[in-house]
Amino acid sequence: MEALVGKDLLSLADLSAPELQGVLSLATQMKAGTASPVSKKVLGLLFTKASTRTRVSFSVAMYQLGGQVIDLNPNVTQVGRGEPLEDTARVLDRYLDAIAIRTYDQQDLVTFAHYAQMPVINALTDLAHPCQVLADLQTIQENFKQFSGLTLTYFGDGNNMAHSLLLGCALMGVNVRIAAPQDYQPLSNVVQKAQQIAGDRSEITITTDAKAAAEGTHILYTDVWASMGQEDSAESRIPLFEPYQVNAELLALANQDAIVLHCLPAHRGEEIAHDVMEGQQSRIWDQAENRLHAQKALLACLLGAN
């Protein structure tokens, strides 16, 4: 994957379909125990939002690859005191080999990437969560062995997860349906970008009808109804989002071999029913594990380990 050395991953739209498939194939090898060393390379983690999976999986991935992580928590760096991102980016670029950033505004990543030569990885913004979708696609490929002919339905808020799933599925030729309340549908420019990527290889459907969207689908996917930074509207969203809960009723409408995915953390009893989360069709824990393998593969590609 020489083509990816030194690149940024701000969005899945930064990858071509063969590049994404290359990362996923390497992720499968990583899971099987193949790890190309990136010794002496250092990844910075600059997170202004909470994280369990992303923080720990990136840290373990770098350790297992032979590199290191440095935590750039804004509370202990000058970032928290308002040092301009342009200045921080130029300085950190002189020390680090790559940086993973979790923040609110996608534009902050674009600014950082403009001022830093090293790879900048989107570890979640309000707009996108590409690293999660690498693991999601790996999990889908593990289960179904191929992407073609599959349909993924995302139920709930048209948020960062919906956006990255649209792009990732379009790249891999998976049909995507987004079932979301009228005022919470994904951004139209992201939908258009996904349609452009999909061409005539896969179909993209945006609807308010959760039941119709569940019919015959192979992957049921959901995420919290209020994302980080939207906590104030969490209570008022509940009645609007109730028809979109992934529960036994929706699952019964899906393909009989359908699997259930959730990026986590989950609010059981809101976007997903407890019995579905713990049920036979759930692949949620494999999906969480795959964060490690997929990001290890991504790091190996961006840092030029293989």
Ligand code: CP
């Ligand atoms: N799915 C995900 O990104 O989890 P964290 O917020 O715990 O990193």
Ligand code: NVA
């Ligand atoms: N949409 C969620 C995803 C968390 C991994 C959020 O942004 O909070």
